[in-house]
Amino acid sequence: MRPFLVQILLALIFGGMAAAESGVVGRYLAGGGSDVQMLLTIQKPVPAAFIVLQQIPPGVKMTSASPAPSGFVQDGATVKWLVKRPRPGSLILSMQLSRQVAEEQLQGEISYRHPENGSLVVRKISY
Amino acid sequence: MNSSNSVDVNGNAIRLIREQKGLTQLYLATVVGVTTDTISRWENRRYPSIKLENAKKLAEALEVSLEELLEAEAGAEGEDGSVAEGADSAAVQTATETSAAPIAAGRLQRLLARRRLWIGVGGGLLAVVVMVGFAVWSNRSDIRATRTMPTHTAPNLPFPVLIQTTGAVEAHNTLLIREELLGDCEAVGPADEGAAKQFGKNPRWIGKLSNGKAVFLYLVEPGKKLRPDEEIGFSGDVISREGQSAGDAIGGPTRIVIAPYHWVDSDKDSVISDSEILKAYETYSIPGENLINFTAIEELWLAGKYAWNKKTQTFVPSSLADGKE
Numbered sequence: 001m002r003p004f005l006v007q008i009l010l011a012l013i014f015g016g017m018a019a020a021e022s023g024v025v026g027r028y029l030a031g032g033g034s035d036v037q038m039l040l041t042i043q044k045p046v047p048a049a050f051i052v053l054q055q056i057p058p059g060v061k062m063t064s065a066s067p068a069p070s071g072f073v074q075d076g077a078t079v080k081w082l083v084k085r086p087r088p089g090s091l092i093l094s095m096q097l098s099r100q101v102a103e104e105q106l107q108g109e110i111s112y113r114h115p116e117n118g119s120l121v122v123r124k125i126s127y
Numbered sequence: 128m129n130s131s132n133s134v135d136v137n138g139n140a141i142r143l144i145r146e147q148k149g150l151t152q153l154y155l156a157t158v159v160g161v162t163t164d165t166i167s168r169w170e171n172r173r174y175p176s177i178k179l180e181n182a183k184k185l186a187e188a189l190e191v192s193l194e195e196l197l198e199a200e201a202g203a204e205g206e207d208g209s210v211a212e213g214a215d216s217a218a219v220q221t222a223t224e225t226s227a228a229p230i231a232a233g234r235l236q237r238l239l240a241r242r243r244l245w246i247g248v249g250g251g252l253l254a255v256v257v258m259v260g261f262a263v264w265s266n267r268s269d270i271r272a273t274r275t276m277p278t279h280t281a282p283n284l285p286f287p288v289l290i291q292t293t294g295a296v297e298a299h300n301t302l303l304i305r306e307e308l309l310g311d312c313e314a315v316g317p318a319d320e321g322a323a324k325q326f327g328k329n330p331r332w333i334g335k336l337s338n339g340k341a342v343f344l345y346l347v348e349p350g351k352k353l354r355p356d357e358e359i360g361f362s363g364d365v366i367s368r369e370g371q372s373a374g375d376a377i378g379g380p381t382r383i384v385i386a387p388y389h390w391v392d393s394d395k396d397s398v399i400s401d402s403e404i405l406k407a408y409e410t411y412s413i414p415g416e417n418l419i420n421f422t423a424i425e426e427l428w429l430a431g432k433y434a435w436n437k438k439t440q441t442f443v444p445s446s447l448a449d450g451k452e
Contacts, residue, residue: 049408051401071429082404082425085414111401113409120402 026125032103040091050112052081057105065095135174142170158188270294270367274379277390283440286390287411290343306330309360311350387435399428
């Protein structure tokens, strides 16, 4: 089976599991390694924008990412994605690292303003 | 008054006047031409109904005007005695007693008629009050409009103003939002046929509620002569009903202060944080509208820090030395 088909299949499976939560939730699809994938599930009410922050372990560099990140902070130690006008459904962020990392070294979070009350919501990306 | 030839007199007044003048019941009975029992009965009943002729004689005997003997309280019920008085013999008095039942029935009918009248009048008034109240209620304005805008902006930096309107007005009702700006500034609306709509100092919006909501977003460009600590004022109202002369006032903040900080930077720390840019998106971005230059805001956000350039009157991104946001 081709990799992108696997991604879609996994997105459908985990997307359904995350459907019970509202807003935006994230989960790492690949358990470590150099290819890291995050599945983001977006539920109604959908925020106008959300930010994904991914920490890069010390000594590791990000070689590529899809979609391209909005920017970096702390000399590349943190990657930022600003997702504007998301639609309900699933979104996969993937990045390739310069070397393999253990699953527990992956740390990321999603933040957004709640569309109904404006409060700031910050969620860890789960394994 | 019971009928045209009888009047309701005030029994208490009769007794009081008689005693004040030192007259006896016998004297009054003799002058009027009735028995002392009749006089006693008139005095002991609050509002006996007596023949007009006898009432006049009674007034003469008491040396007062007839009006002074008439019932003092409007709507007071008369007492029996209309037949018994006027008789000058015991036989007539006996006849009075024997005819008490039909007299009571007549009075009861009159009483009921009066009550029906009052109930009718009261019911009518109540119906009018209810109808007027309903008319006012159904025509009331449920519209609530609130202005949202930043607390500050830079001298040369356009900032958004959002008017959120909610209400239960029917979909066919057209809303008119009228804003008035005070200070050196110009308002710009969403593009109309390719060009941004120039509002001057009086932004206007005509539209309808959709699912009970409507949103009107416009930009305000502060004048270049404005200096830090100067203000721009706002006032506005919403017209939602035909023939409405005075609109419902728009709530929310009514002034914005000029300061050398970006309007997104709510805590004025020269850093546009994740939380602040998310708030800007959540509050002021409307699908299909490109009024706000979010690209420029993102540049300052990604830079980590920014500085105000007095010469160019613009913000300049400047990376944080320590790499922190």
